[in-house]
Amino acid sequence: xxxxxxxxxxxxxxxxxxxxxxxxxxxxxxxxxxxxxxxxxxxxxxxxxxxxxxxxxxxxxxxxxxxxxxxxxxxxxxxxxxxxxxxxxxxxxxxxxxxxxxxxxxxxxxxxxxxxxxxxxxxxxxxxxxxxxxxxxxxxxxxxxxxxxxxxxxxxxxxxxxxxxxxxxxxxxxxxxxxxxxxxxxxxxxxxxxxxxxxxxxxxxxxxxxxxxxxxxxxxxxxxxxxxxxxxxxxxxxxxxx
Numbered sequence: 637x638x639x640x641x642x643x644x645x646x647x648x649x650x651x652x653x654x655x656x657x658x659x660x661x662x663x664x665x666x667x668x669x670x671x672x673x674x675x676x677x678x679x680x681x682x683x684x685x686x687x688x689x690x691x692x693x694x695x696x697x698x699x700x701x702x703x704x705x706x707x708x709x710x711x712x713x714x715x716x717x718x719x720x721x722x723x724x725x726x727x728x729x730x731x732x733x734x735x736x737x738x739x740x741x742x743x744x745x746x747x748x749x750x751x752x753x754x755x756x757x758x759x760x761x762x763x764x765x766x767x768x769x770x771x772x773x774x775x776x777x778x779x780x781x782x783x784x785x786x787x788x789x790x791x792x793x794x795x796x797x798x799x800x801x802x803x804x805x806x807x808x809x810x811x812x813x814x815x816x817x818x819x820x821x822x823x824x825x826x827x828x829x830x831x832x833x834x835x836x837x838x839x840x841x842x843x844x845x846x847x848x849x850x851x852x853x854x855x856x857x858x859x860x861x862x863x864x865x866x867x868x869x870x871x872x873x874x875x876x877x878x
Contacts, residue, residue, distance in 0.1 A: 645675050652676045655685040657692075736766035737847045750837035750844075753783070755829045757800055763832060764801045771840060775803045779835060782811035784828035793828050809833075 644665050651661045658672050665672075681689075727735065739759065745751035752763055767773050780803055784793060790811055798805050834840060849856075 648672055648675050649679060652679045652681075655682065655688070657689055732766070733770055734847065734851055736763060736770060737844050737851075739763060739766075740844050741848050744841075744844075748838050748841075750834035750841050751831060753829060753831040755825050755827065757827065760797070760830055760832065761800055764803070767832075767834065771834070773834060775801055776807070777835070778803050779807055779809055779833040781809040781831040781833070782828050783814065783831065784811060784825075785814050786816055788828060796827055797830050 644667060648661055648665050648667070651664065658669055658676075661672060661676075662669060726732075739762070740750070740752055743752050743754055743759070745753075754760055764775055764778065767778065768775060778801075780794075780797055780801070782790065782793060782797070784790060790813075794805055794808050794811075797803070798808075
């Protein structure tokens with residue numbers, strides 16, 4: 637062992653005897669942990685130092701998942717921030733039209749009138765403003781219906797949605813109150829679920845699906861080809877309710 641390593645070893649032993657951990661020593665002496673282990677394996681530690689190292693290790697282990705969770709949260713925040721910068725506001729009219737139509741395609745009713753149900757205030761306010769801008773229908777002409785739990789305050793929730801959308805309280809239809817259940821609810825829908833309806837809107841619904849049909853025209857032949865290839869799936873018998 638050369639003179640330099642001899643000096644480093646002496647310093648490492650001195651630091652160990654003063655109650656320093658391997659990591660603490662390594663920060664002051666630039667050698668590997670394996671080297672420190674070889675040098676210091678016979679250096680006794682006081683009971684106090686052993687307890688301190690043990691306590692610190694337990695703290696590191698307990699904070700590990702939390703640190704990982706916080707690191708992931710920062711990564712997600714960065715991804716969202718960078719993605720936001722890719723979008724220029726205001727949206728151009730065609731993008732705005734198709735964004736609302738796509739939301740209706742995913743979340744809207746496929747029945748005989750325009751009906752969209754959701755619990756997200758952002759989505760509901762977007763669609764109400766979209767209806768006003770694209771379909772030229774005022775919020776005063778829309779109907780809202782609540783879906784809530786029996787323990788919730790129906791009138792206060794109505795006021796929340798009315799305040800958000802500018803749709804008058806008088807435009808609310810009869811609320812649906814979910815039956816009392818003992819099942820555990822993982823998600824608390826504090827504002828309930830709201831249904832937005834446009835009266836006498838069958839033609840409007842067809843118009844929206846026309847926009848969607850135009851937007852997906854390039855994939856339509858492929859869908860029809862595969863559906864025809866697997867048409868046997870449509871021959872599956874419906875279940876019989878006994």
